[in-house]
Amino acid sequence: MRTFHLDRPESIPAAVRALRDPDAQVIAGGTDLITLMRDGVRTPSRLVDVSGLGLDRVDWLPGGGVRIGALHPNSADDPRLRAEYPVLVEALRSGASPQIRNMASFGGNLLQQTRCTYYRLPEFPCNRRNPGSGCASIDGDSSKQAIFGTSGSCVAVHPSDLAVALQALDAVVLVAGPDGDRRIPIDEFHRLPGDTPHRDSALRPGELVVAVELPAVPFARRSHYLKFRDRASFAFALVSAAVAVDQRDGVVRTARIALGGVAPKPWRATHAEQALTGRRLDSAGIDAAAEAAVLGAAPRPDNHYKVQLVRRVVRRALNELGES
Amino acid sequence: MTPRKHTSSHLPSRRAFLAGGLSAGAGLAGASALGSASAAPPAPPPETSKITLTINGVARTTDVDTRASLLDVLRERIGLTGTKKGCNQGACGACTVLVDGRRSLSCLTIATRYEGREITTIEGLADGDQLHPVQRAFVEHDGFQCGFCTSGQIVSAVGLLAENPAVPDAEIPELMSGNLCRCAAYPNITAAIRDARGQV
Numbered sequence: 001m002r003t004f005h006l007d008r009p010e011s012i013p014a015a016v017r018a019l020r021d022p023d024a025q026v027i028a029g030g031t032d033l034i035t036l037m038r039d040g041v042r043t044p045s046r047l048v049d050v051s052g053l054g055l056d057r058v059d060w061l062p063g064g065g066v067r068i069g070a071l072h073p074n075s076a077d078d079p080r081l082r083a084e085y086p087v088l089v090e091a092l093r094s095g096a097s098p099q100i101r102n103m104a105s106f107g108g109n110l111l112q113q114t115r116c117t118y119y120r121l122p123e124f125p126c127n128r129r130n131p132g133s134g135c136a137s138i139d140g141d142s143s144k145q146a147i148f149g150t151s152g153s154c155v156a157v158h159p160s161d162l163a164v165a166l167q168a169l170d171a172v173v174l175v176a177g178p179d180g181d182r183r184i185p186i187d188e189f190h191r192l193p194g195d196t197p198h199r200d201s202a203l204r205p206g207e208l209v210v211a212v213e214l215p216a217v218p219f220a221r222r223s224h225y226l227k228f229r230d231r232a233s234f235a236f237a238l239v240s241a242a243v244a245v246d247q248r249d250g251v252v253r254t255a256r257i258a259l260g261g262v263a264p265k266p267w268r269a270t271h272a273e274q275a276l277t278g279r280r281l282d283s284a285g286i287d288a289a290a291e292a293a294v295l296g297a298a299p300r301p302d303n304h305y306k307v308q309l310v311r312r313v314v315r316r317a318l319n320e321l322g323e324s
Numbered sequence: 325m326t327p328r329k330h331t332s333s334h335l336p337s338r339r340a341f342l343a344g345g346l347s348a349g350a351g352l353a354g355a356s357a358l359g360s361a362s363a364a365p366p367a368p369p370p371e372t373s374k375i376t377l378t379i380n381g382v383a384r385t386t387d388v389d390t391r392a393s394l395l396d397v398l399r400e401r402i403g404l405t406g407t408k409k410g411c412n413q414g415a416c417g418a419c420t421v422l423v424d425g426r427r428s429l430s431c432l433t434i435a436t437r438y439e440g441r442e443i444t445t446i447e448g449l450a451d452g453d454q455l456h457p458v459q460r461a462f463v464e465h466d467g468f469q470c471g472f473c474t475s476g477q478i479v480s481a482v483g484l485l486a487e488n489p490a491v492p493d494a495e496i497p498e499l500m501s502g503n504l505c506r507c508a509a510y511p512n513i514t515a516a517i518r519d520a521r522g523q524v
Contacts (some may be wrong), residue, residue, distance in 0.1 A: 103429065
């Protein structure tokens with residue numbers, strides 16, 4: 001690991017000033033960044049420690065909704081959050097281990113890097129790590145890779161559970177930067193790889209995530225997260241689904257279905273949402289949504305199993321939601 | 325011409341450099357202050373720092389490599405070797421310590437960020453010869469085989485019972501999933517935690 005300056009700013013403006021150094025990197029929980037630095041994937045000469053900025057609060061907003069500070073740990077589990085945004089708490093509880101959840105932050109979770117093996121091993125070419133070097137996965141092992149949203153440059157998966165829940169909740173990411181504050185809808189926060197997989201988020205140079213805001217939406221209370229993985233606990237998703245519905249008189253007025261483990265960003269399954277809207281949450285409606293969830297899937301040689309897994313995870317998530 | 329090989333015998337090892345003590349760190353700190361005061365090129369990042377950590381209630385001041393993890397500082401600078409290094413990448417839980425009472429992985433850290441925090445290691449759980457109730461329960465239920473993961477298991481269990489004093493039986497395995505035991509002593513580990521529940 002390269003040595004680094006450690007800045008410990010005490011205000012957001014001071015942190016943003018420190019981030020003017022193009023070689024600076026924000027450190028929050030550090031659970032991802034430290035392994036990336038040890039493995040030589042990231043080589044910052046300056047770390048800007050944002051743990052002293054007081055960004056760990058949960059504030060319920062007067063007009064409805066809640067704002068969760070970017071440094072709030074992933075062990076968030078308070079009763080009100082659980083009641084009003086069950087999908088959020090379920091997604092967090094399904095991620096990592098209790099120790100890592102205590103350390104890891106909301107902001108860091110959104111900005112964690114892919115678990116693609118080739119990205120994490122600098123001896124392999126990787127366009128996401130070293131732009132223009134190629135992609136070792138395209139002719140290599142694709143068993144854990146994406147089936148939606150890939151490009152000829154990158155086929156990696158975004159590993160977050162939290163971000164998938166945020167997709168289903170219409171969350172907004174609040175950032176501070178040299179040109180002021182901005183609000184970025186979660187769907188625009190993560191970028192598809194295209195020709196520039198190294199630019200994985202909408203953050204501009206020097207910008208800092210300060211909070212995540214969840215609006216008061218009618219489908220939030222009836223929401224659920226289901227994660228399927230290689231073992232029962234402490235593993236990244238092969239496929240996961242965040243589902244939420246607002247029903248009136250038994251008919252689905254609004255549906256949200258977001259998928260994890262299948263795309264370079266938390267993936268909104270809009271076809272599945274449309275298939276469910278206006279229908280009952282019965283087996284016919286759920287089957288239609290499960291089938292629509294895989295429209296446009298483009299599996300690679302080793303990950304065809306994910307197509308069927310998406311259907312089944314969506315079906316089971318909606319069934320469990322219907323029973324709740 | 326044969327390329328010249330640099331072997332460690334030509335250079336002082338990092339351990340020797342650190343053990344050399346304060347003078348190297350102080351010299352670098354001085355250079356850093358000069359660099360920021362003039363228009364000279366910025367000072368290179370420091371190799372070492374002098375930090376004070378509060379470990380098991382005792383303040384300990386030591387020189388550390390700026391990059392060192394809390395785990396390495398505990399074991400190699402402070403001499404508290406009860407905290408174990410298993411995977412060193414956050415997967416096994418052998419390095420679990422409490423930070424301000426919350427269980428954390430000491431391997432996924434930079435020690436210099438932990439000044440001012442209350443760090444508790446396995447050595448800080450017992451009260452003299454009186455074992456912590458979780459330690460006693462692990463002994464009584466034979467919650468180990470080879471013992472390498474045990475200090476991490478016990479500290480993690482203490483953290484779990486602080487987070488959730490009435491943790492239901494069915495949730496214990498999931499809430500201990502950050503601690504691997506390759507001997508698979510899991511049934512006895514969970515039995516020990518069930519027994520210690522309510523005693524801490």
